[in-house]
Amino acid sequence: MTEIELKFQVPAARHAALGRAVATQTAARIALRARYFDTADRRLGRAGLALRVRKEGRRWVQTLKGAGDGIWQRLEHEVPLRVPPGVQPLADPALHDGTPAGGALRQALGDGELQAIYGTEVTRTRRLLRAPGCVVELAFDQGALTADGRRWPLCELEFELKSGEPAALAALAGRWVQRFSLTLDTRTKAERGERLARGMRLGAPAKARPLALAADVDCAGAMRQIVANCLQQVLGNASDLAHEADTEPEHLHQLRVGLRRLRTALRELGPLSPQVSPEWGEALGALFARLGSARDRDALAQTLLPALHKAGAGDLQLPVIEPEPAAQVALRENATTLLWLQLLAFAAGSEVSPQAFAPAVQQRLARLFKQVRRDAARFDALDDAARHRLRKRVKRLRYLSEFAAALFRERRLRDFLKRLAPAQEALGDFNDVCVARALFKDPAGDDPMAMFALGWLAHERDDAIARCVAVLARLRRARPFWD
Numbered sequence: 001m002t003e004i005e006l007k008f009q010v011p012a013a014r015h016a017a018l019g020r021a022v023a024t025q026t027a028a029r030i031a032l033r034a035r036y037f038d039t040a041d042r043r044l045g046r047a048g049l050a051l052r053v054r055k056e057g058r059r060w061v062q063t064l065k066g067a068g069d070g071i072w073q074r075l076e077h078e079v080p081l082r083v084p085p086g087v088q089p090l091a092d093p094a095l096h097d098g099t100p101a102g103g104a105l106r107q108a109l110g111d112g113e114l115q116a117i118y119g120t121e122v123t124r125t126r127r128l129l130r131a132p133g134c135v136v137e138l139a140f141d142q143g144a145l146t147a148d149g150r151r152w153p154l155c156e157l158e159f160e161l162k163s164g165e166p167a168a169l170a171a172l173a174g175r176w177v178q179r180f181s182l183t184l185d186t187r188t189k190a191e192r193g194e195r196l197a198r199g200m201r202l203g204a205p206a207k208a209r210p211l212a213l214a215a216d217v218d219c220a221g222a223m224r225q226i227v228a229n230c231l232q233q234v235l236g237n238a239s240d241l242a243h244e245a246d247t248e249p250e251h252l253h254q255l256r257v258g259l260r261r262l263r264t265a266l267r268e269l270g271p272l273s274p275q276v277s278p279e280w281g282e283a284l285g286a287l288f289a290r291l292g293s294a295r296d297r298d299a300l301a302q303t304l305l306p307a308l309h310k311a312g313a314g315d316l317q318l319p320v321i322e323p324e325p326a327a328q329v330a331l332r333e334n335a336t337t338l339l340w341l342q343l344l345a346f347a348a349g350s351e352v353s354p355q356a357f358a359p360a361v362q363q364r365l366a367r368l369f370k371q372v373r374r375d376a377a378r379f380d381a382l383d384d385a386a387r388h389r390l391r392k393r394v395k396r397l398r399y400l401s402e403f404a405a406a407l408f409r410e411r412r413l414r415d416f417l418k419r420l421a422p423a424q425e426a427l428g429d430f431n432d433v434c435v436a437r438a439l440f441k442d443p444a445g446d447d448p449m450a451m452f453a454l455g456w457l458a459h460e461r462d463d464a465i466a467r468c469v470a471v472l473a474r475l476r477r478a479r480p481f482w483d
Contacts, residue, residue: 003065003076005160006173006344008182008337009243015142015155018180019125022140022157027127030057032143035119036193037091039112047108049101050190051091053081054120062091066101071186071231071344072166075101090114118147118193122154131172134164145189147197154189157182166348170341177341183242183332184340186235201244205254206236208261212406213357219272220349222357226265226403228347233258235340242331249302252291252327259288262343264399268364272355275346283339290330304436304460311456316449318439361404362482368397369480376423376472380465384434387468391427394475398424401481412481419478422471430464433457 010018023029034054038044044051048067053060060083066075079095091114096102122143129136137160145152157176161169176182187203195203211229213222237255241247263284270276300318308316330336375382375390382390398420405413437457443450 002073003160004073004166004169005158006072006169006341007156007158007185007188008173008177009185010140010155010157011181011183011332012155014180014182018157019140019142021179022125022127022138024127027125029123029125032056032120032122032124032141034122035088035116036190037114038117038194039109039114041112042117042194043108043110043112044105045190045194047104049105049108050188051093051105051114052190053089053091060089062089062095064096064099064101064105065188065190066104069228069232071228071235071347074188075104077101118145118197120145120154120189120193128162129172131168133168134172135162136160136164136169136172137162145193145196147193150196150199152192152196152201156185167345170345170348174338174341177334177337181332181334182337184235184337185239185243187239187243202240202247202251205248205250206233206258207254208233208257208402210405211403213404215358215407217357218353219269219355219357219360220275220351220353222361222403223265223269223273223276224347224349226269227262227343229403230258230262230265231340231343231347234262238331238340241327243328245328247327255327256288256291259284259291260395261399263288264396265403268368268396268400269361269403272357272360273351273353275349275351277342280339280343283335287330287336287339291327300432300436300439304432304457308453308456313449313452313456316453358404358407361400361407365397365400365404365482366480368393368400372397373476376476379469379472387427388431388434391424391431394420394424394427404482408481412479416478416481419471419475423468423475426464426468426471430461430468433461433464437461 032054034052036050036052038051050065051063053062060081061078062081063076063078066077068074077096077099081089083089093102093105093109093114096105120143122141124139124141126137126139129138137158139158139160141154141156141158143154145154157180159169159173159176173182191203195201209229209232211225213225217225234255237251237258240251241255263281266276266281266284270278270281305316305318372390372393375386375393379387379390398417401413401417401420437454440450440453440457444454
């Protein structure tokens with residue numbers, strides 16, 4: 001079977017109130033004790049599989065969960081076990097033979113030997129909730145992940161769709177978000193348990209996954225798949241940034257990349273689907289802006305600042321700027337979680353449009369490339385605002401090309417991207433120089449090192465412009481892959 005569920009982290013101040021809301025007269029309370037199995041070299045985890053044996057009250061169940069869509073859908077196969085009292089059962093892969101998830105398990109496991117890697121100790125309060133368009137099981141879990149004596153506290157609320165539409169599930173969850181300030185978390189217990197077993201709290205930053213649209217896909221279907229693809233990257237990074245105190249700059253970078261991809265999809269392709277709300281792009285733009293300065297400073301600290309030190313700027317540091325709300329604050333706000341739910345509901349829709357996607361995206365690619373070519377031809381005469389606009393158009397052209405990649409010939413697309421990628425990189429370097437000059441402008445009045453930095457950056461700016469002119473000339477001559 002396939003399970004569809006949404007999971008949320010519960011803020012500490014709302015634990016008691018949420019517990020009372022779930023624990024109505026029809027609710028059941030049950031103790032869950034589980035062990036998760038994998039090979040020593042983590043073959044199942046790498047394949048996106050989770051195999052567990054769990055005691056649920058007095059009964060035992062073995063469950064295999066398959067790789068899902070990275071958002072809210074996973075394959076699941078569950079088998080009840082008959083276990084004598086006092087026995088701690090091991091996982092048996094044969095119990096899942098003949099199922100789609102079982103086939104994936106056999107392929108991933110090979111001749112590997114299973115062993116218990118981590119576990120959970122949870123008290124679950126669950127109840128069935130009927131709402132317009134859906135029947136949902138609420139599960140409020142309180143307890144901990146365990147591995148080698150380490151514990152990671154759990155306090156989560158899950159919404160599992162028993163019948164009805166995913167959009168109705170998202171709407172119901174949104175009402176609970178507003179009542180209890182819940183934050184969406186796409187990390188599974190298995191993912192977090194594996195991290196705990198390795199002594200980690202963070203996973204690798206989520207990057208964009210390739211998208212393979214069918215040749216005959218309609219506009220509505222293409223938009224849903226593109227939005228879902230972007231959300232995998234966005235939510236994969238937002239989950240760590242929202243819920244972990246210490247994160248890496250790359251998580252924020254990849255979140256911003258995902259947001260740019262999503263904003264590109266809504267801006268360039270949104271008019272193709274009447275279900276797309278203009279408010280989504282505005283909300284994403286506001287969130288992106290709030291996450292901007294921290295990422296800009298991270299980028300400068302990793303690139304230009306070392307070069308300035310090498311050039312003779314000694315102990316020069318980036319100027320202090322007014323602190324912005326942390327990414328964690330922005331990502332935990334109700335408005336952000338509600339935005340994710342609206343986008344998830346759209347991606348799970350089933351509307352069909354009569355318009356084919358391929359010719360529609362061809363028109364948009366051609367229009368965007370025409371604008372890029374026009375400004376690339378006069379780059380050295382543009383002001384910095386127009387150069388920044390060109391940089392954003394080049395990024396949108398790249399993302400749009402990647403969304404539509406499966407619809408066109410691979411070789412021609414690859415040749416086009418070989419000219420587009422260097423242009424994006426050169427424009428990014430130029431933008432970094434502009435950001436650094438703005439940061440050092442005020443301190444330069446009474447700081448000799450900041451004045452030195454401005455002089456060095458002036459030369460870098462000239463060099464960056466020359467590099468942009470060269471790569472943009474190559475891009476102008478690129479053969480459109482969509483013709």
